[in-house]
Amino acid sequence: MTGSASPPNNCTSFPTPFVPEDGITTAGQSNVAILGPGLVRNFARMGILLPKSSQVRVERVTAADNCFSGILVSGTTDSDIARNVSVRNFGFDGTACGGT
Amino acid sequence: MSNSFGVGLVGTSSGNLIEKNTAVGNMSGVRVFPLAGGNTIRLNIFAGNPAIQVSTTFGSTVGADVVDLSPAGSNSFADNRCLTYSGAGPSPCPSVGKPQNGEDTEQEDVAAFGRKRLAFPQARLIDAVFHGNLRSLPNAAGPAGYAHKAASDSVTVTGKVVDAACFMLHPSAATAASHKDCGAACLARGVPLAIATDDGTLYFPADGNQRLKSLLNARVRASGTVVEKHDPMELKMPVGDKNQMVVRVEGGYKQITIETLERIPAEKR
Numbered sequence: 001m002t003g004s005a006s007p008p009n010n011c012t013s014f015p016t017p018f019v020p021e022d023g024i025t026t027a028g029q030s031n032v033a034i035l036g037p038g039l040v041r042n043f044a045r046m047g048i049l050l051p052k053s054s055q056v057r058v059e060r061v062t063a064a065d066n067c068f069s070g071i072l073v074s075g076t077t078d079s080d081i082a083r084n085v086s087v088r089n090f091g092f093d094g095t096a097c098g099g100t
Numbered sequence: 101m102s103n104s105f106g107v108g109l110v111g112t113s114s115g116n117l118i119e120k121n122t123a124v125g126n127m128s129g130v131r132v133f134p135l136a137g138g139n140t141i142r143l144n145i146f147a148g149n150p151a152i153q154v155s156t157t158f159g160s161t162v163g164a165d166v167v168d169l170s171p172a173g174s175n176s177f178a179d180n181r182c183l184t185y186s187g188a189g190p191s192p193c194p195s196v197g198k199p200q201n202g203e204d205t206e207q208e209d210v211a212a213f214g215r216k217r218l219a220f221p222q223a224r225l226i227d228a229v230f231h232g233n234l235r236s237l238p239n240a241a242g243p244a245g246y247a248h249k250a251a252s253d254s255v256t257v258t259g260k261v262v263d264a265a266c267f268m269l270h271p272s273a274a275t276a277a278s279h280k281d282c283g284a285a286c287l288a289r290g291v292p293l294a295i296a297t298d299d300g301t302l303y304f305p306a307d308g309n310q311r312l313k314s315l316l317n318a319r320v321r322a323s324g325t326v327v328e329k330h331d332p333m334e335l336k337m338p339v340g341d342k343n344q345m346v347v348r349v350e351g352g353y354k355q356i357t358i359e360t361l362e363r364i365p366a367e368k369r
Contacts, residue, residue: 053144069108070123071108072107073116074108074109075113075114076113077116078114079115085121086129087123087124087125089153090127090150
């Protein structure tokens with residue numbers, strides 16, 4: 001799955017406007033599995049965002065060329081993040097020159 | 101500066117397992133924020149974070165393979181491969197070498213078990229697998245109707261009360277003080293206990309965990325009759341909420357009907 005960004009272009013700027021274009025988000029849900037193989041790329045914010053969730057499993061997913069983080073675990077508990085590849089995830093605010 | 105990293109633990113994230121991931125060319129490979137605690141980060145590969153041009157343009161402090169902003173010791177880092185680190189320490193980086201993976205570890209476990217052999221030279225680990233569902237409760241008992249030798253006369257055995265399934269895979273770890281909490285968690289979920297003597301022999305109590313459960317990790321002296329069971333036995337160990345590990349033992353094991361049981365105080369050891 002491919003987002004609209006091409007880091008460093010079209011990335012969400014910070015702090016405003018903060019367009020929440022994430023590839024996958026669990027949005028506070030629990031008992032969620034995100035199982036690859038699969039590629040999550042070119043999103044303006046996170047590749048995969050796990051906010052305030054629990055018992056989430058993310059496995060064998062590749063997150064690449066997203067503007068913020070490949071996989072961000074935020075206030076989430078008891079989850080497994082295993083066998084993923086996260087590469088060249090950054091790009092906004094002029095920090096993209098090396099990784100993309 | 102951006103919070104752009106391969107894997108991030110933000111806010112009060114806790115109890116998470118970050119395992120066997122690869123993070124390359126991000127601002128940071130893994131970034132653990134100050135309030136994140138009780139997370140385990142192991143067997144990952146973090147390299148090239150940030151990429152060299154980023155370091156050149158923005159300075160070497162913009163990121164690292166491992167950035168740990170939490171208080172020292174509040175999260176567990178083990179067996180990761182990484183080069184650069186930023187945090188309160190102790191630094192887990194640089195750490196380079198052969199990348200570890202689960203398959204290697206399992207093979208090492210099997211090899212270690214093969215060297216140990218328990219009480220019976222023919223005893224061997226024939227299976228250690230993860231199943232998708234945890235449908236049955238762990239059970240120390242072997243199948244009904246198994247054959248066994250006649251009970252011996254009363255004997256006295258001295259050893260340490262251990263989590264039997266763990267002991268068969270990692271004898272040294274199972275008897276370490278640091279394993280006590282883990283063993284207690286396994287005990288709470290029904291993993292069988294046994295008395296491990298100094299020569300590695302396991303004696304399984306005939307009446308289950310009832311008499312030993314308050315003595316986990318304690319050194320004890322038990323007297324009773326011992327029989328040798330010869331049918332296969334399965335020890336089922338919960339792994340997470342959905343999986344279980346089955347350690348199957350062939351070749352026999354010893355079962356003791358405990359008549360007297362006493363804890364050996366530290367000064368008598």
